[in-house]
Amino acid sequence: MDRRLFIDAAALERQPYLFEAAIRPSLLDLAEGWAAAGPAEVHGKAELLDSEGLRTIRIRGRLRVGVSHTCDRCLRDLKRDFDDSFQLYFYPMDTIEQGGEVAIGIDETEVGFYEDGGVHLVDVVGEQLLLWLPARSLCNPDCKGICQVCGSNRNIAACDCRETFADPRWEGLRHLSYKH
Numbered sequence: 001m002d003r004r005l006f007i008d009a010a011a012l013e014r015q016p017y018l019f020e021a022a023i024r025p026s027l028l029d030l031a032e033g034w035a036a037a038g039p040a041e042v043h044g045k046a047e048l049l050d051s052e053g054l055r056t057i058r059i060r061g062r063l064r065v066g067v068s069h070t071c072d073r074c075l076r077d078l079k080r081d082f083d084d085s086f087q088l089y090f091y092p093m094d095t096i097e098q099g100g101e102v103a104i105g106i107d108e109t110e111v112g113f114y115e116d117g118g119v120h121l122v123d124v125v126g127e128q129l130l131l132w133l134p135a136r137s138l139c140n141p142d143c144k145g146i147c148q149v150c151g152s153n154r155n156i157a158a159c160d161c162r163e164t165f166a167d168p169r170w171e172g173l174r175h176l177s178y179k180h
């Protein structure tokens with residue numbers, strides 16, 4: 001893999017690393033249902049915060065990327081663009097495994113881990129996208145989805161199908177009849 005995309009903790013001891021890269025969509029491994037619609041453009045600065053201590057790598061920069069996905073309910077294709085600054089901290093995995101103290105005052109959602117002496121920019125982008133991507137991907141919070149019976153998109157046309165949903169807890173009540 002491209003060494004220019006690798007942030008080497010040892011090299012950061014001498015000076016911060018300024019990076020600028022466009023990462024191919026095929027390199028990005030996003031959450032299920034999501035894919036990068038084009039290269040992820042990222043630039044910023046990596047620094048070693050405490051070379052004598054934990055060796056935390058702080059990465060601050062800006063990330064611009066378009067992602068595509070489908071609505072969880074109606075399967076419509078959707079695209080979403082992100083363009084914002086970010087800040088992430090990476091702790092060395094081995095220090096954490098040995099019970100090393102994690103710096104306090106850092107938002108844990110902004111924390112990742114690194115192995116093999118550094119962190120790869122591909123992983124930095126992946127980590128930040130995890131924070132940005134919503135847990136559910138819906139075209140609209142009120143999306144009515146696809147009818148399980150006739151397959152029509154209920155956002156476009158209402159259908160008269162009745163979805164029979166047999167809840168086993170009610171099975172025992174089926175024999176009951178009501179007198180009015």
Ligand SMILES: [Zn+2]
Pocket residue numbers: 071072073074075076138139140143144145
């Ligand atoms: Zn939808």
Ligand SMILES: [Zn+2]
Pocket residue numbers: 147148149150151152159160161
């Ligand atoms: Zn229907």
